[in-house]
Structures are given as C-alpha cells and as structure tokens.
Amino acid sequence: MKRILIIGATSSIAEHCARIWAARGEALHLVARNEQHVQVIASDLKVRGASKVTTYVTDLNAMDKHEELLDVADNALEGIDIVLIAHGTLSNQKSCELSVHETLAEIQTNALSTISLLTLIANRFEAKKSGTICVISSVAGDRGRASNYVYGSAKAMVTAFTSGLRQRLYKSNVSVVTIKPGFVDTPMTSDFKKGFLWARPKAVASKIIRAIESNKTEVYVPKFWRSLMLIIRLIPDKIFARIKL
Numbered sequence: 001m002k003r004i005l006i007i008g009a010t011s012s013i014a015e016h017c018a019r020i021w022a023a024r025g026e027a028l029h030l031v032a033r034n035e036q037h038v039q040v041i042a043s044d045l046k047v048r049g050a051s052k053v054t055t056y057v058t059d060l061n062a063m064d065k066h067e068e069l070l071d072v073a074d075n076a077l078e079g080i081d082i083v084l085i086a087h088g089t090l091s092n093q094k095s096c097e098l099s100v101h102e103t104l105a106e107i108q109t110n111a112l113s114t115i116s117l118l119t120l121i122a123n124r125f126e127a128k129k130s131g132t133i134c135v136i137s138s139v140a141g142d143r144g145r146a147s148n149y150v151y152g153s154a155k156a157m158v159t160a161f162t163s164g165l166r167q168r169l170y171k172s173n174v175s176v177v178t179i180k181p182g183f184v185d186t187p188m189t190s191d192f193k194k195g196f197l198w199a200r201p202k203a204v205a206s207k208i209i210r211a212i213e214s215n216k217t218e219v220y221v222p223k224f225w226r227s228l229m230l231i232i233r234l235i236p237d238k239i240f241a242r243i244k245l
C-alpha cells in the first residue's frame, strides 16, 4: 500500500489520479481549500477502494501553514511515499497586464506556493532517503507567449526549480517528476473552445501515474507536445515577436 499526499486535491486532474490510486487500495491524504468539495471527493474515493482517506483544508497561499500541513499529512498517513502537487490558477493575462498586484498574486499561486512546498518536502524526503515528488507544471512554461506569459513564467519557474531539485535529490534516492500537460479539458479551461489538441483529465491522470511508476523525469502529456514545444522554442526571437500563438 502506497501512502500518497495530494496537494490541490480538488483539481480535476488530481481527482482522476486519486481515483486510480483509490481503486488500487492506496492510502490518500487530500489537501484543498474548498472543504465541501474535498469532502465529496474523499467520500467518493473511499467507495472506490482507498484504504484510507483523510483531508486537510487550507488556502495554499498561506505558506506559514505549509510545515503544519506536512506534519498533519505525515501523521495521518504514518509516513509519505508520494506527493502530487496539482493546484494552480489560469491567470487572466489582460488584467495582469494592468495590475502589478494581480500579476504577483498569480506568480504567488502558480510558483511561490509550490516552491515553498517543494523546499519543505525535499528536505524531509532527503533526510529519509526515499520518496517521489510529482508536480504539475505546463507546456506554457517552455516559452513566454503574449497571450499567457504571467502563468507561463510561473510554470517556467516551477519547471526550472524541479529540474534543480531532481539533480540535488538523485543521490538521496528521491525522484522528482515534472508533468507538462498541454490543453486539458478541466474547470480551469471551461471557457475555452476545445479542439483536436485537447486532452481529457482522465487520460492525463493515467499518464501521470505511469510517469511516477516508471521514475520518469520530465513528461509532456500528451507526448506530441514535446515535439510541438521544441519547434516553438526553436523559432528565432525576431520572428516569434511578429507571430500570434
């Protein structure tokens, strides 16, 4: 039985991961800010077969609560094998452009809160010389684009941070898995018109679980985003500035 901490557990992608783990009888500790929603998910996961489901409610921007959050999870699960960090907000690029406050708030939610958690989790896992940390970043972090560079730059920070962490923790037998989804049909993107590039959260979740099990490092989901983002990164800056992506 694996002991799994899910941070941002009301995320649609995280919930689909939790369903796969519940069906396997794993023990789950769910952290989210919406108490009612996380309780509904917890009850469902018990019915689906999880050996244990506990919850903790907090706004993840309350970074002074992160140490406590991890202590509670550690006690509830009697040790942690896997952590999935899934919370995030899709920034409104236009209103961020008009507001330093909103821009920094988005960087706080999508980068700094994750980096705070990663720092604390890394030290705990490094000390016990085991564990897997999986973080959902985004293809948006691969290159800043006019339409979403606030969100994208926060995700770029998470991607670079996890890359460094992976190298640091290698010798301590701790895996760090960075997931880079493309477009996924979840509440976060409910206002978007969907097309052929879009993936379902259930499919993304099964790729996340496979990436964790096979000790992957950085995974594009679906796979074709690796080639697509390589092409986008190779476009020279002078041409990139002129095109609309």
Ligand SMILES: NC(=O)c1ccc[n+]([C@@H]2O[C@H](COP(=O)([O-])OP(=O)(O)OC[C@H]3O[C@@H](n4cnc5c(N)ncnc54)[C@H](OP(=O)(O)O)[C@@H]3O)[C@@H](O)[C@H]2O)c1
Pocket: 008, 009, 010, 011, 012, 013, 014, 032, 033, 034, 058, 059, 060, 061, 086, 087, 088, 089, 090, 109, 136, 137, 138, 139, 180, 181, 182, 183, 184, 185, 186, 187, 188, 189
């Ligand atoms: N959907 C996509 O196209 C896509 C693409 C690439 C990467 N991603 C990333 O995938 C991850 C999961 O997103 P999703 O697609 O599953 O969207 P989602 O269902 O909207 O989930 C986002 C979750 O983040 C939580 N959250 C946001 N701010 C929080 C805070 N301050 N404290 C606690 N929880 C907070 C939300 O909680 P509430 O429900 O309480 O608001 C929600 O449960 C995110 O990191 C996202 O950036 C998504």
